[in-house]
Amino acid sequence: xxxxxxxxxxxxxxxxxxxxxxxxxxxxxxxxxxxxxxxxxxxxxxxxxxxxxxxxxxxxxxxxxxxxxxxxxxxxxxxxxxxxxxxxxxxxxxxxxxxxxxxxxxxxxxxxxxxxxxxxxxxxxxxxxxxxxxxxxxxxxxxxxxxxxxxxxxxxxxxxxxxxxxxxxxxxxxxxxxxxxxxxxxxxxxxxxxxxxxxxxxxxxxxxxxxxxxxxxxxxxxxxxxxxxxxxxxxxxxxxxxxxxxxxxxxxxxxxxxxxxxxxxxxxxxxxxxxxxxxxxxxxxxxxxxxxxxxxxxxxxxxxxxxxxxxxxxxxxxxxxxxxxxxxxxxxxxxxxxxxx
Numbered sequence: 001x002x003x004x005x006x007x008x009x010x011x012x013x014x015x016x017x018x019x020x021x022x023x024x025x026x027x028x029x030x031x032x033x034x035x036x037x038x039x040x041x042x043x044x045x046x047x048x049x050x051x052x053x054x055x056x057x058x059x060x061x062x063x064x065x066x067x068x069x070x071x072x073x074x075x076x077x078x079x080x081x082x083x084x085x086x087x088x089x090x091x092x093x094x095x096x097x098x099x100x101x102x103x104x105x106x107x108x109x110x111x112x113x114x115x116x117x118x119x120x121x122x123x124x125x126x127x128x129x130x131x132x133x134x135x136x137x138x139x140x141x142x143x144x145x146x147x148x149x150x151x152x153x154x155x156x157x158x159x160x161x162x163x164x165x166x167x168x169x170x171x172x173x174x175x176x177x178x179x180x181x182x183x184x185x186x187x188x189x190x191x192x193x194x195x196x197x198x199x200x201x202x203x204x205x206x207x208x209x210x211x212x213x214x215x216x217x218x219x220x221x222x223x224x225x226x227x228x229x230x231x232x233x234x235x236x237x238x239x240x241x242x243x244x245x246x247x248x249x250x251x252x253x254x255x256x257x258x259x260x261x262x263x264x265x266x267x268x269x270x271x272x273x274x275x276x277x278x279x280x281x282x283x284x285x286x287x288x289x290x291x292x293x294x295x296x297x298x299x300x301x302x303x304x305x306x307x308x309x310x311x312x313x314x315x316x317x318x319x320x321x322x323x324x325x326x327x328x329x330x331x332x333x334x335x336x337x338x339x340x341x
Contacts, residue, residue, distance in 0.1 A: 024055035026087060030080070033092075038074040041119055043240065043312075043326055045078070049089060054240040054282040054341065061088035123266060123314050123324055129172060129195030131230065132317045138176060138193055142166055142209065142226040153219045156197065162209045162226055169201040171211070171226040178253050180320050182270050183335070189252075189270060189319040193227065196220055238280045240312055242341055245276030247283060249338045252320075261332035265325045267311065269338055272319045279316055283323065284341040285309035285332055308332055310341060 030049045046053035061083055062069040069091060072078070077092040142164025147154035154160050177192030197216030201209050213220060249271035254261050261267060271277050289303030309328040313321045325332065 024059050025051040027051055032080050034078045036072055036074050036076045036078065040074070042072070042238075045072070046240075047327075049080070052341070054242055057239060057241070059087065059089050061090040063090045063093060065093045066091050119264060119324075123322070129229075130177075131193050131195075132180075132190040132320060133193045133227075135179075135191050138174070138191060138225055138227075141174075142171075144173070144220060144222055144224045144226070145208070146222055147220075152222050154213060155219055156213050156216045158213050158220075159202070160199070160211050160213060160220065162211060163207055164209070164226065165207060166201065166209065166226060166228065168228045170229055171199050171201065172229045173197045173199055173213070173216070173220055174225045174227050175221070176225070178268075180252060180268060180270070183250055183252060184270075187319075189272075190317060192268075193225070196224055198229065199226070238312065238314065240282050241280050243277060243281040243283070247271055247275060247277065247281075247339055249275070249283075251285070251332070251334055251336050251338060254334055259333070261325060261334070261336075262328045263325055267323050267325060267334075269313075269321050269323055270319070271338075272317050272321050274318050277313055277316055277321050279313060281313045282326075282341050283311050283313065283338040285311055285325070285328075286337040286339060287330065287332065288336065305337055308336065311338065 026049060034048060036045065042056065043053055046056040050056065072091065078089055079092050081088055081090055142162050145161045145163055146152060148159040173196040174193040175196050177194040179191050180189040182189055196218060197220060198214045199211035200214055201211055203210040249269045251267045252270045253268040255266040258265065284307050286305040287308040289305050292301050292303060294301055308330050309332055310326045311323040312326055313323045315322040
């Protein structure tokens with residue numbers, strides 16, 4: 001009998017843990033109402049209500065009486081309501097004093113833009129231009145010879161000369177970035193082509209092109225490569241969610257080469273679409289535990305990894321992905337493990 005009670009208790013505990021993990025949990029200090037302010041992101045707002053912000057889609061209730069009910073704008077008021085016994089967040093319809101006057105109207109668009117899921121300015125260059133290529137693709141591309149008047153460093157508005165053949169008059173200027181290799185298997189994962197700017201071909205003589213630099217994020221140098229600008233569909237709408245597959249990866253690089261990684265740093269992970277990662281997936285970051293010596297047996301013991309932050313995948317390739325650190329309880333570093341949240 002006692003054994004049966006133990007089994008029942010274990011089953012009940014597992015069910016409780018499953019229920020906790022299977023759905024959204026509201027924070028104990030969540031507000032009943034919240035007014036959206038400029039600078040908010042969907043992640044910020046979700047974090048005010050939920051322990052696990054990536055569950056936001058499950059608790060969002062679309063109010064059909066509100067214009068653009070799927071979108072949230074600065075100044076909108078959000079309220080916690082009960083629908084069929086479940087707590088939901090909804091956008092509150094603004095009162096017009098109880099009188100509705102029907103008259104011809106001009107359809108207008110709000111001056112404010114909808115609240116994004118994450119701060120888009122932190123990832124804009126990665127969304128639009130920076131890409132993962134093969135070494136052969138980059139080494140076979142045209143390259144900068146020099147600037148006008150023999151200048152070795154040029155920028156937006158300057159004229160430069162390049163050598164090579166191009167299929168388009170508008171080209172992107174790229175610089176060889178990091179070469180990504182899996183730290184565990186040593187598999188080559190891809191080469192980063194870092195976006196520097198764009199240029200317009202003005203003249204071609206043989207294999208020498210004359211270009212005008214239209215915009216640059218940093219100075220253009222001799223040897224920088226020219227690639228055709230991709231007709232890439234830029235996705236700025238993200239729906240944070242948990243991955244559909246088991247993910248066990250590693251942060252292998254960080255943008256700008258900083259040694260201490262914190263909130264809103266862009267990182268590269270050694271997992272991509274072939275492992276099932278998709279844009280919007282939220283991953284937990286785990287900091288490696290210390291190694292300690294057992295005081296009695298003198299063995300070296302590896303302590304367990306500790307959860308130290310959260311990140312969201314915003315750009316995926318076959319073997320690597322870019323992610324944005326959304327939360328860091330402590331300083332993170334290249335080599336930290338990432339996995340399901």
